[in-house]
Amino acid sequence: MTFLSFPDVFVNQLTNNIMKHLISTLFVFLIIIAPIGAQDDDTGSGTFFSGWDFAVKAGVSASNMFGDVGNNSYLIFPHAGAVIDKSLTEEIILGFEPHLAIEGQELNGGYDRILYLNLPFFGKFPVADGLSLDGGVHTGIKLYERTKFGTTGETESRNRFKRIAPGINGGATYDVSEDWFIQFRTTLKLSDVVRKEGGDSEGSTILSFQVSVGHRFN
Numbered sequence: 001m002t003f004l005s006f007p008d009v010f011v012n013q014l015t016n017n018i019m020k021h022l023i024s025t026l027f028v029f030l031i032i033i034a035p036i037g038a039q040d041d042d043t044g045s046g047t048f049f050s051g052w053d054f055a056v057k058a059g060v061s062a063s064n065m066f067g068d069v070g071n072n073s074y075l076i077f078p079h080a081g082a083v084i085d086k087s088l089t090e091e092i093i094l095g096f097e098p099h100l101a102i103e104g105q106e107l108n109g110g111y112d113r114i115l116y117l118n119l120p121f122f123g124k125f126p127v128a129d130g131l132s133l134d135g136g137v138h139t140g141i142k143l144y145e146r147t148k149f150g151t152t153g154e155t156e157s158r159n160r161f162k163r164i165a166p167g168i169n170g171g172a173t174y175d176v177s178e179d180w181f182i183q184f185r186t187t188l189k190l191s192d193v194v195r196k197e198g199g200d201s202e203g204s205t206i207l208s209f210q211v212s213v214g215h216r217f218n
Contacts, residue, residue, distance in 0.1 A: 051086055051087035051088075052084070052085065052086055052087075053083070053084070053085040053086075053087075053216055053218075054082070054083070054084055054085075054216065054217050055082065055083040055084075055085075055181070055214045055215055055216040055217065056080075056081070056082055056083070056214060056215055057080070057081060057082070057083055057097075057099070057183065057212040057213065057214030057215075058078065058079065058080040058081075058212060058213065058214075059078065059079060059080075059183070059210055059211045059212030059213060060076065060077070060078055060079070060210070060211055061076070061077055061078070061079045061101050061102070061103065061208055061209065061210045062074045062075070062076050062208065062209045062210075063075050063077075063101075063103035063104060063105070063206055063207065063208035063209070064105050064206070064207055064208075065104065065105040065112065065193075065204050065205070065206050065207075066204065066205050066206075066207060067192075067203045067204035067205055068194070068203060068204050071107070071108065072105040072106060072107040072108075073105070073106045073107075074105075074106065075102070075103065075104045075105055075106050075111060075112075075113065077101070077102040077103075077113075078102075079099055079100060079101035079102075079210060079212070080099060080100060081097060081098050081099020081100060081101075081118075082097065082098055082099070083095065083096075083097050083214055083216075084096045084097070085124070090126075091125065091126065092123060092124070092125060093122075093123070093124035093125075093126075093132065094121070094122070094123060094124075095121070095122035095123075095124050095134065095136075096119075096120070096121055096122075097118075097120050097122065098117065098118070098119050098120075099117075099118055100115065100116070100117060100118075100143075101115075101116055101118055101208070101210070102114065102115050102116075103116055103140075103206050103208050104206070107150065108150040108151070109150025109151070110147065110148040110149045110150035110151075110153075111146075111147070111148050112145070112146075112147050112160075112161075113145065113146045113147075114142055114144070114145045114161050114193075114206075115142070115143045115144040115145070116140040116141060116142060116143065116165070117140070117141045117143055118138055118139075118140050118141075118187070119138060119139050119140075119141065120136060120137070120138030120169050120185075120187070121136045121137055121138065122134045122135065122136040122169070123135060123136055124173065130174055130175035130176075131172065131173070131174050131175075132172065132173045133170075133171075133172055134169075134170065134171050134172060134173055134185075135168075135169065135170040135171075136168070136169055136170075137166070137167070137168055137169070138166070138167055138168070138169050138187060139164060139165070139166050139167075140164070140165035140166070140167065140189055141163065141164060141165075142161055142162065142163050142164070142165065144157070145157055145158070145159070145160065145161050147160065159195070160194060160195060161193055161194055161195065162191070162192070162193055162194065162195055165189040165191060165193045165206070166189070166190060166191055167187055167188050167189040167190045167191070167205075167206075168187070168188055168190060169185060169186065169187040169188075170185070170186055171183060171184045171185035171186055171210075172184050178216075178218060179215055179216050179218060180213070180214070180215055180216075181213075181214045181215075181216065182211070182212065182213055182214070183210070183211070183212040183213075183214060184209075184210070184211055185208075185209070185210040185211075185212070186207070186208065186209050186210070187206075187207075187208045187210070188205060188206070188207050188208075189205050189206040189207075190205060191205075192204060192205070193205060193206055
């Protein structure tokens with residue numbers, strides 16, 4: 001009989017959670033897009049699969065918490081994910097950009113780190129050649145959290161942060177070439193991200209800035 005070690009169990013649970021949320025969100029995305037594709041077929045302007053772009057991206061995030069916190073500073077971490085765009089018209093693109101990001105804060109020699117599966121939806125509006133302004137909403141799904149105490153140096157998972165963190169996002173995308181692009185994103189998790197049982201009295205939010213480089217598969 002084979003027994004999984006703790007890291008193996010954690011990785012398996014994390015993978016299952018990511019796949020479950022991605023599949024359900026993609027299903028919702030396709031439900032939203034399907035009527036638009038059907039209209040394209042009816043008007044003869046194209047098929048459901050025309051106007052899609054698929055890409056991967058990676059970059060650096062800087063995030064911090066605001067609210068019921070102390071003398072904190074920005075937490076710097078990489079992020080990575082995918083970009084799925086559907087051109088609705090020449091002026092409007094609907095985008096879905098699932099990605100993994102560690103967000104939180106540096107605090108008194110320690111830190112709070114939360115691994116989120118962020119599921120943002122964007123409306124992208126071209127304003128110049130290769131440049132679009134983007135805005136929309138997102139949901140952050142907590143997959144894991146870790147706290148380090150600056151006074152003792154000990155780390156632990158306290159289940160202090162809420163599982164779901166909705167918010168808004170904005171930014172810009174610039175096409176460097178046909179295949180490569182750069183992005184700037186800012187996201188704000190609007191709801192109180194800390195559980196009341198976790199010791200939050202005033203409410204805390206997370207503000208994050210991202211710079212990414214992406215590659216399209218054309």
